[in-house]
Amino acid sequence: MKAYKIPEATVVRLSIYSRQLSNMRKAGVETVSSEEIANSVGVSSAQVRKDLAYFGEFGTRGVGYRVDDLLGNLTKILGLNREWNLAIIGAGKLGSALALYEGFRQRGFSIKAIIDVDEKMVGQDLAGVVVDSLDKLENLIKEHDINIGIITVPAMEAQRVTDRLVEAGVAAILNFSPQVLRVPPDIVMRNVDLAVNLKVLSFNLSHNS
Amino acid sequence: MKAYKIPEATVVRLSIYSRQLSNMRKAGVETVSSEEIANSVGVSSAQVRKDLAYFGEFGTRGVGYRVDDLLGNLTKILGLNREWNLAIIGAGKLGSALALYEGFRQRGFSIKAIIDVDEKMVGQDLAGVVVDSLDKLENLIKEHDINIGIITVPAMEAQRVTDRLVEAGVAAILNFSPQVLRVPPDIVMRNVDLAVNLKVLSFNLSHNS
Missing domain, CATH: 1.10.10.10 (Winged helix-like DNA-binding domain superfamily/Winged helix DNA-binding domain)
Structure with missing residues (x-):
């Protein structure tokens, strides 16, 4: 806790x-x-x-x-005097955008693995990291000592992938899927739901006068 | 206010x-x-x-x-019983990912314009919207009655683009750039800084014991 x-x-x-x-x-x-x-x-x-x-x-x-x-x-x-190892799960448009986002690397966040279920994505190079297949998830987390898992898979896959990340030893989850994810209390969790951001804007615009 | x-x-x-x-x-x-x-x-x-x-x-x-x-x-x-018209400024990887994000359209958020300074992007089709050039910004905001501008340009361009959006009549800004943006008090503003999300995780991981 x-x-x-x-x-x-x-x-x-x-x-x-x-x-x-x-x-x-x-x-x-x-x-x-x-x-x-x-x-x-x-x-x-x-x-x-x-x-x-x-x-x-x-x-x-x-x-x-x-x-x-x-x-x-x-x-x-802020704990930025060390390197954090990241894995991105889901190499679609958003996952790819995050993999290429320069702001991560500059601040000690190192993307060590990118994982996708789509065999067409596997083997592609995103900013120097080769996309791996989902069945390698547990091995990659351990091999690269991954601390933080970034979830960019579709909503219906998100909980299952999160459970596997937690089981494999990840300490924190950054969730970009619209799914509310359940994690044990010792896992640090942060949601970035892009539609929620727009709904908050919509609320504020509706009550702005 | x-x-x-x-x-x-x-x-x-x-x-x-x-x-x-x-x-x-x-x-x-x-x-x-x-x-x-x-x-x-x-x-x-x-x-x-x-x-x-x-x-x-x-x-x-x-x-x-x-x-x-x-x-x-x-x-x-939440003000979701109406349609909000969006413009995405910056059609790089992140802007493109947002343009293709299904969660927006499903909730009444309609992307009406995508704008980029790069002539190689102009004319490309992203989920049915053709990328336009930056010099058309003011015309597009007025023509499509845009309420919300989404900023996905590089940090050093963000304030200038925001000023132009506000001047053209946009009521809200969703900012994905790492730049702190200044807007008049009647403009609704929300920051989504992806590196800040990771820093909060880093802080929590460092103080988690």
């Missing part, structure tokens, strides 16, 4: 701060205030200070934060 | 309930209890009742909810 009590929205913001700090460092910025971080992200500076305060005291009053130090701390907090 | 105070997590759950109810109706189920809805989604029945209570009294004590009625009410609440 989870031992922390950090709101998910805070974790999402921390990951956005880390991206902005990374951009600042590339631009040669050495120190930054909470106001400057806040402005670059579009939240209040009080929110930035509150989010960081969960993890300690990082800045100096009147001076602000050293970009290098704060980025290093956020990298550790 | 927004006049409602419904938590976003509630809206996300309502959209999941509506999907489950739709599946139940297809399966011939006529009445359902909050416990049955809760079990199908993986939340508590108290959560289901609380989420629905924002919008009124839909069930009958001891009987439960009529699937048809509750689904109809959720459809109206």
Whole structure:
């Protein structure tokens, strides 16, 4: 079970701060205030200070934060100071798009396996990873020490594939299928349902006046 | 500005309930209890009742909810009793995957335009929609009465494209680029940053013990 009590929205913001700090460092910025971080992200500076305060005291009053130090701390907090091994299950359009998404590799997420049931996909190369067949799933998870499984199979296949990933030792699931998936409580799970995102927009548009 | 105070997590759950109810109706189920809805989604029945209570009294004590009625009410609440017109800006792998995503069309989201700056993409057919060039953006938004713009362009292009969409009259933005986008307060905005999703998983994995 989870031992922390950090709101998910805070974790999402921390990951956005880390991206902005990374951009600042590339631009040669050495120190930054909470106001400057806040402005670059579009939240209040009080929110930035509150989010960081969960993890300690990082800045100096009147001076602000050293970009290098704060980025290093956020990298550790987010668990990005190590490599995570990913498997993508389902090499259709979405799975292929994710396999080619540069933002993963840049941040320590390494796609080690891509798996599909379609024999026409098996053997194809997606950004340097060759698509393997579904019957190899368990072997690939173990061989590549996969931590995170990304589900891009059709809804009716999603639970079965998830069960196999969990059984094979995956610790987290990123679910792109519209299916609600059941996992044991020690498995970390996050749903990215593209239609849900549009429904939330639809709700907000309908109640926007 | 927004006049409602419904938590976003509630809206996300309502959209999941509506999907489950739709599946139940297809399966011939006529009445359902909050416990049955809760079990199908993986939340508590108290959560289901609380989420629905924002919008009124839909069930009958001891009987439960009529699937048809509750689904109809959720459809109206979510603004899904009308068609929303979408434009996808950026016809790369991700934009193409979204254009072909069946879950959109099934729920009243109609992709009316796909726009790309790459002349090699222009003229290609993606699920019945022909890719148009970026200089047609304003005309296409007006011609097709586009409500929602989906941003799948590279980060450095995202703000400029968003400004043009807003200027042309789009009411909502679904942002798949890693860029934080600035929009006027009356524009509905939702970010789907795929790397942020992985960072949240990474955080949870690092603090999972």
